[in-house]
Amino acid sequence: MAGKITISIRDLPNLGKIVxxxxxxxxxxxxxxxxxxxxxxxxxxxxxxxxxHTYPDLWAKKIPGHRREHGLPLWxxxxxxxALHSETTTRSNGVTVTLLDGxxxxxxxxxxxxxWNGAIVPQRKIYxxxxxxxxxxxxxxxxxxxxxx
Numbered sequence: 327m328a329g330k331i332t333i334s335i336r337d338l339p340n341l342g343k344i345v346x347x348x349x350x351x352x353x354x355x356x357x358x359x360x361x362x363x364x365x366x367x368x369x370x371x372x373x374x375x376x377x378x379h380t381y382p383d384l385w386a387k388k389i390p391g392h393r394r395e396h397g398l399p400l401w402x403x404x405x406x407x408x409a410l411h412s413e414t415t416t417r418s419n420g421v422t423v424t425l426l427d428g429x430x431x432x433x434x435x436x437x438x439x440x441x442w443n444g445a446i447v448p449q450r451k452i453y454x455x456x457x458x459x460x461x462x463x464x465x466x467x468x469x470x471x472x473x474x475x
Contacts, residue, residue: 359463375450379456405429
């Protein structure tokens with residue numbers, strides 16, 4: 327014979343706050359989202375885009391024999407990609423995970439720009455969030471909370 331006890335969330339008024347606080351602490355201290363966010367950006371650069379944005383061809387491909395003719399946009403020497411990193415902080419309304427570009431020029435490519443010599447550099451989104459990336463991050467949050475003790 328088994329007994330059944332039902333406890334409503336209304337019977338535990340502070341549970342939501344406790345779970346939220348523990349989840350925030352876990353997401354900040356363990357930083358499970360930062361490496362995922364960085365990995366998504368690196369993959370985006372490696373593939374020259376994602377499902378919502380494709381990078382335009384490298385300008386050097388239009389100049390036969392140019393030394394960068396076979397290069398990939400934002401990838402050639404890998405300095406910018408190597409400098410991508412994340413920072414996780416708590417705020418009053420939750421957790422913020424920020425992807426940072428340690429070289430400083432990734433943000434220019436995010437929107438496109440005109441170079442000092444007048445060349446127009448097209449937009450190449452590094453900080454993008456297509457649906458599949460959002461789903462991966464959401465699953466990581468669920469996994470982190472599920473593993474909470």
